[in-house]
Amino acid sequence: MTQTPEFEPQIVAFCCLHCAYAAADLAGGSRCGYPSSIKIVAVPCTGRVDSLHLVKALEDGADGVMVAGCLPGRCHFQTGNLYANQRVEHVRALLEEIGLEAGRVRMVNVSAGMGVQFAERAKEMAESIIALGPNPLRARRAGSPPREIAMEETN
Amino acid sequence: MIVAERKPLEAIVEMLDGQRKVLAVGCGTCVAVCFAGGKKEVEMLASSLRMATGINGEPLQVDETSEQRQCEVEYIETLDESIKEYDAIVSLGCGVGVQYLAERFPEKRIIPALDTKFMGGPTEAGVWEERCQGCGSCMLGSTGGVCPISRCAKQLMNGPCGGSKNGHCEIDEDIPCAWQLIWESMDKLGRIEELMEISSPKDWSTSRDGGLRRVVRDDLRLPEVEDS
């Protein structure tokens, strides 16, 4: 009898190099664990993240998408994180239209030194995705593994 | 530009009921610059449709393409061959584009993904406003460059009415009273006296009221070649 494997949420995290990526690095370095199924994609600024990236990530099988940027008012590129937030909200509304849960996409804000907080937010995200369950689109592809998402591993 | 907006996803999905393989066609002109139907919007919509249909059943196959302008046969005829393999076309063009596709491909069901709203332009990033209703007899020369037909909710010719509040239209406090704008503009131009004239009732026959309109330029038509 095979055991159903525990659901490990596949989460794509777009992290801005200046703050969130550095915080994630710090978290890893200080052994503040966060689930390894959170795959980080480095971007120069969260303003680079397009709504299409968020939607495609979900279509390709991600269970959740996190956009992590600088603290409001402290974006290295002035307003990139504000644009990112607007797009996150736009996609959350679109997900409701599609029939997926808005909570699968989320924005978080941290500064470079906030390793602990990054880890906490990442864990929170994973927990909420576990509660929502796997991406139904992935589940429908019975037996087929989730598509490989190009990512950078951090540990 | 012609300004359009994507229909609610639910409405598009409903129109696609029963289809299995469709082609989403964008347009690179008006709807692209108001971010409703350009290439990127095609990608977004195609992805959304695949996901929406894939959650509860077999996902719809939605292929993606875009043409420079859907309202010219020379552009859409490039689809002649490829269109054959699809059950239906989802057009992200304005109402004109949808009809051109329908006429070119009469055996294919064409689904309009957008609601065409008005002729207008952006007033700030992300906001577009109506400015022209194609009345066919432009009177902007006499109203200081402000259109009373598209911007006055009552299309007054001798406004303002008594309902404007704090310089805004009685129906929406975010809409400036067009006639107040006209008076102010004409005042700046030193032409206030002209507004004291009572204009004659407008001839609406050049507008939608006169039926389908047409513009002909004989100098641009293909010359008839006589048989020698």
Added chain:
Amino acid sequence: MAMQQAIENTEGKGAALKSGSNLERLLAAGHFAVTGELEPPKSHDAEIVRKRGTVVEECLDAANITDNQTAIVRMSSIGSAILLKGSSLEPVIQITCRDRNRLAMQADLLGAAAHGIKNVLCLSGDHQSFGNHPGAKNVHDIDSMQLIRMIKEMRDESKFQCGEEIPGGGPPFFIGAAANPFADPVALRPNRLAKKVAAGADFIQTQLVYDMDHFRKYMARVVDMGLHEKISILAGVGPLKSTGMARYMRDKVPGMMVPDIFVDRMAEAVKGIAKEDKAAKQEAWRAEGIKICIEQVKEMKQIEGVAGVHVMAIGWETAVRPIVEGAGLMPRPKVDG
């Protein structure tokens, strides 16, 4: 300037009667006129119209029959006006540009004239989004200014708007228009009035006036422009119903100026009355509201250029008599016709 010329060319009051209506005769004879409003029912019940008419027929020289006011469908103005035939109340039909194109308007005018209706008020009409059919298409084929002129040309030149002759002569109407002395842009309001005079309006009914000082200034400009000699201006008045109403109109209704003293007086009126005693409060408020209105009407009689008042008491028609009586305007004069 063509506008100035048009105003000067307009026949002033005292010229031959244009419609022979009771309202016109009284104004021509120099009497201070009193008009009011009658709201048709939402039903096709003729009795309601007649009943409402009997409440005010002795106090008014003519009554406006509203036309889908605030874009809420009611019995038509012309239909209701015809029902008043045989009563002593003379109707003023209203035509809104929102609901009819020039064909329907001209047809309605011929029909109304055929039924002996002689007074007409030209209005733009509240936008349909305010009413109970917000999805309706609005017409606005012509605007109220163009409507005034169209009716004038039908009457004086026996011509339809298209230029064709009206066989047997045009319908003899006494043409009215609305004016709002306090609406944006305030500085332009006397000019707007001048334009309506040039278009051919015979009488004006203003929106509700509470700020007498402001109104006096407006009338001073109107008199200065000589408009009061060309057109009969009836000042809009209406009894306040409660402190809340007074406050609301002062604070929330743009273009409506209500002096603090009136708000204070309404509040004073119910001092000492228990909050729960709604009946007593209403009685006290209504008494004060009528009192204030009477004072206003008496003041209006003294302002140069004001030819009468237009009493607006929709939903409270019983207030009209005490106001007209209290202002010393009863009984209403009769002029032989």
